[in-house]
Amino acid sequence: MTQKEPITVAITGAAGNIAYSLIFRICSGELFGTDQPFNLNLIDIEPGMSILEGLVMELQDSNFHLINKTICTTDPFEGFRDADYAILLGAYPRNKNQTRKDLLGKNAPIFKIQGKALSLVAKRTVKVVVVGNPVNTNALMTTKFAENIPKENIIALTRLDMNRSISQLSRKLNKNVSNIKNVFTWGNHSASQFVDLSNGYLLEGSKKTPLTQLVEEEWIYGKFQKTNQMRGKEVLLKRGRSSAGSAANAIIDCLKSWIYGTENYVSMGVISDNNPYNVPENLIFSFPCTCKNGTWQIAKDLKPNDFCKKMIKKNVEELVEERRIAFELLKD
Ligand SMILES: NC(=O)c1ccc[n+]([C@@H]2O[C@H](COP(=O)([O-])OP(=O)(O)OC[C@H]3O[C@@H](n4cnc5c(N)ncnc54)[C@H](O)[C@@H]3O)[C@@H](O)[C@H]2O)c1
Numbered sequence: 378m379t380q381k382e383p384i385t386v387a388i389t390g391a392a393g394n395i396a397y398s399l400i401f402r403i404c405s406g407e408l409f410g411t412d413q414p415f416n417l418n419l420i421d422i423e424p425g426m427s428i429l430e431g432l433v434m435e436l437q438d439s440n441f442h443l444i445n446k447t448i449c450t451t452d453p454f455e456g457f458r459d460a461d462y463a464i465l466l467g468a469y470p471r472n473k474n475q476t477r478k479d480l481l482g483k484n485a486p487i488f489k490i491q492g493k494a495l496s497l498v499a500k501r502t503v504k505v506v507v508v509g510n511p512v513n514t515n516a517l518m519t520t521k522f523a524e525n526i527p528k529e530n531i532i533a534l535t536r537l538d539m540n541r542s543i544s545q546l547s548r549k550l551n552k553n554v555s556n557i558k559n560v561f562t563w564g565n566h567s568a569s570q571f572v573d574l575s576n577g578y579l580l581e582g583s584k585k586t587p588l589t590q591l592v593e594e595e596w597i598y599g600k601f602q603k604t605n606q607m608r609g610k611e612v613l614l615k616r617g618r619s620s621a622g623s624a625a626n627a628i629i630d631c632l633k634s635w636i637y638g639t640e641n642y643v644s645m646g647v648i649s650d651n652n653p654y655n656v657p658e659n660l661i662f663s664f665p666c667t668c669k670n671g672t673w674q675i676a677k678d679l680k681p682n683d684f685c686k687k688m689i690k691k692n693v694e695e696l697v698e699e700r701r702i703a704f705e706l707l708k709d
């Protein structure tokens with residue numbers, strides 16, 4: 378059997394919290410397959426370089442046969458060269474007194490330079506997952522500055538919100554997470570997000586029971602929403618650091634959906650152009666998506682109820698304001 382050509386995977390913030398969970402899972406072959414070799418381009422800033430050297434020593438000591446070549450660099454123009462995949466973790470996390478939006482001033486400029494670098498040196502087909510917060514607006518800034526990369530190739534991670542909602546439902550119904558389908562979030566990865574289970578169902582054998590028949594309306598519009606909206610903060614308060622293992626897991630789930638396709642709706646933060654839900658153009662918005670042949674599509678035939686429409690509007694307003702602030706910050 379001939380060996381596959383190596384692909385190139387670039388990861389920013391590679392010395393950080395999420396990266397330490399993510400990189401070992403990627404290297405095990407879980408994401409790209411146990412027969413797909415890759416080059417690993419690890420990017421961080423100067424203070425992260427010693428940590429990266431230690432990480433590379435650990436990767437060596439793990440005997441991962443899929444790693445073709447590893448580089449560590451502070452230069453995104455080197456790190457993104459010929460990238461097939463770019464996972465943008467490199468950004469500052471919030472502290473317990475901040476909202477994700479408070480990070481815009483510090484983090485948005487990172488995505489201007491990285492967008493430019495991706496545009497110049499990555500493959501035009503590169504798939505980019507932005508994770509650093511505030512993730513929707515950072516992803517939008519990446520699309521703005523990565524002029525040569527199609528906007529569809531750059532998405533924001535909102536899969537963790539979807540995963541959290543499924544986990545909540547699993548605990549509420551005392552059913553396995555794998556039996557819960559078609560639950561997703563709309564809008565921003567913030568405390569305004571709206572979890573929509575109106576199309577969701579519990580799958581048992583071939584029997585599909587709508588989730589709206591299994592949980593009370595008061596819970597759906599109350600505790601269910603609030604728990605999802607505040608989950609990141611709750612984890613931060615308990616751990617003293619923001620979610621990392623679950624974020625890494627959501628990145629793998631998200632990329633697997635994008636690369637290998639989906640049977641059900643999944644949450645993806647994607648460019649809003651031409652969406653059928655009256656979200657204005659040029660926002661990165663979490664929509665229910667399906668994926669096929671390495672591309673995503675926004676679900677077309679859903680009928681959001683009045684409450685959901687109200688929440689979509691609230692998220693639009695929030696993201697338009699974040700976009701205004703970010704444009705102001707990043708204008709030349
Ligand atoms: N979208 C989501 O669901 C989600 C979930 C969890 C965390 N996050 C966000 O992901 C980001 C990373 O989280 P973490 O816990 O790994 O943080 P961390 O502080 O542990 O790691 C961040 C890393 O990024 C590096 N970095 C900073 N500026 C950089 C730059 N210009 N280029 C390259 N690297 C740079 C830092 O040196 C550090 O090593 C944060 O913004 C966090 O809020 C998002």
Ligand SMILES: O=C(O)C[C@H](O)C(=O)O
Nearest residue numbers: 471510608609610619620
């Ligand atoms: O909440 C945070 O700041 C980190 C992340 O966005 C999360 O949802 O866990």
